[in-house]
Amino acid sequence: MSADIIDGKAFAEGLRARIAEAVPTFVSAKGRKPGLAVVLVGEDPASQVYVRSKGKATVAAGMESFEHKLPDTTTQEELIALVERLNADECVDGILVQLPLPKGVDDKAVIAAIDPAKDVDGFHIANAGKLAVGEEALVPCTPLGCLMLLKDRLGDLSGLDAVVVGRSNIVGKPMAQLLLQENCTVTVAHSRTRDLPGAVRRADIVVAAVGRPEMIRGDWLKPGATVIDVGINRIPAKEAGKTRLVGDVEFASARDVAGAITPVPGGVGPMTIAVLLRNTLVAAHARAGLPPPAGL
Numbered sequence: 001m002s003a004d005i006i007d008g009k010a011f012a013e014g015l016r017a018r019i020a021e022a023v024p025t026f027v028s029a030k031g032r033k034p035g036l037a038v039v040l041v042g043e044d045p046a047s048q049v050y051v052r053s054k055g056k057a058t059v060a061a062g063m064e065s066f067e068h069k070l071p072d073t074t075t076q077e078e079l080i081a082l083v084e085r086l087n088a089d090e091c092v093d094g095i096l097v098q099l100p101l102p103k104g105v106d107d108k109a110v111i112a113a114i115d116p117a118k119d120v121d122g123f124h125i126a127n128a129g130k131l132a133v134g135e136e137a138l139v140p141c142t143p144l145g146c147l148m149l150l151k152d153r154l155g156d157l158s159g160l161d162a163v164v165v166g167r168s169n170i171v172g173k174p175m176a177q178l179l180l181q182e183n184c185t186v187t188v189a190h191s192r193t194r195d196l197p198g199a200v201r202r203a204d205i206v207v208a209a210v211g212r213p214e215m216i217r218g219d220w221l222k223p224g225a226t227v228i229d230v231g232i233n234r235i236p237a238k239e240a241g242k243t244r245l246v247g248d249v250e251f252a253s254a255r256d257v258a259g260a261i262t263p264v265p266g267g268v269g270p271m272t273i274a275v276l277l278r279n280t281l282v283a284a285h286a287r288a289g290l291p292p293p294a295g296l
């Protein structure tokens, strides 16, 4: 058996097109574009690439992009002062502080300063709490993107066994909450789980978000399982001095056992930015007292 490949890049392009079609409704109602402010502190090369992609995607969707690039000498107080200015800016519907932040800046304190209504990353504890109790919330982009791919592939998830490998606040925990809301039986596994292959083998749905290159192997999987690989790990390639990207799942062996699998790159990654745009439009509508945009 060879698994179907879940094309996250194509799904993300479709979602971005639907967002671009929905934006004019907001513009006609409010007389301005929805606005997303992205804050980058320091010179991390990967973060610079992600921030540039977010800015371009925002403009391509017909929204306003406000980029704030600060030196890595920026203090926590200075960063929080900027967040507070963005909270007060009526033209800003979404605020995103790119992670990781430089050493010495406490990301928890910075995220806590963001107005929860503008928290398009869904990282604020007010949004995390709402998600946990099943209230309307802004939901972290990567897990919401994973859920969209799962529902597109499987339809109703009710009653399925799901394992989430990884318990981060950004992916693992919100992913587990989203799957619970879909009536899955959810196991959250992590580095101290005693029998990780056993937990994975029981699952119809595997979401891998541990940050360990190719850790989950094909012989751990239940035949026909749907595998969502959140890992983005750069490892040395065969050619000297070169690197390649791999996920947390060993793709070659998993492909022979799974029913469907996301590739790395081109699976979950592109969904993160598409869902960010979706969350920005959702936040803009909510702030304006408009009904949520349909079909997103």
Ligand SMILES: Nc1nc2c(c(=O)[nH]1)N[C@@H](CN(C=O)c1ccc(C(=O)N[C@@H](CCC(=O)O)C(=O)O)cc1)CN2
Pocket (backbone or CB within 6 Å): 050, 096, 097, 098, 099, 100, 121, 141, 142, 232, 245, 264, 265, 266, 267, 268, 269, 270, 271, 272, 273
């Ligand atoms: N404030 C935030 N910081 C970070 C987030 C986040 O959601 N909010 N997520 C990651 C980085 N990230 C977006 O910020 C991101 C990572 C990866 C991709 C992506 O499309 N990856 C490609 C591969 C890219 C490559 O070739 O290197 C893929 O998987 O196909 C998009 C966004 C951490 N910080």
Ligand SMILES: [Mg+2]
Pocket (backbone or CB within 6 Å): 165, 166, 167, 168, 172, 209, 210, 211
């Ligand atoms: Mg993790």
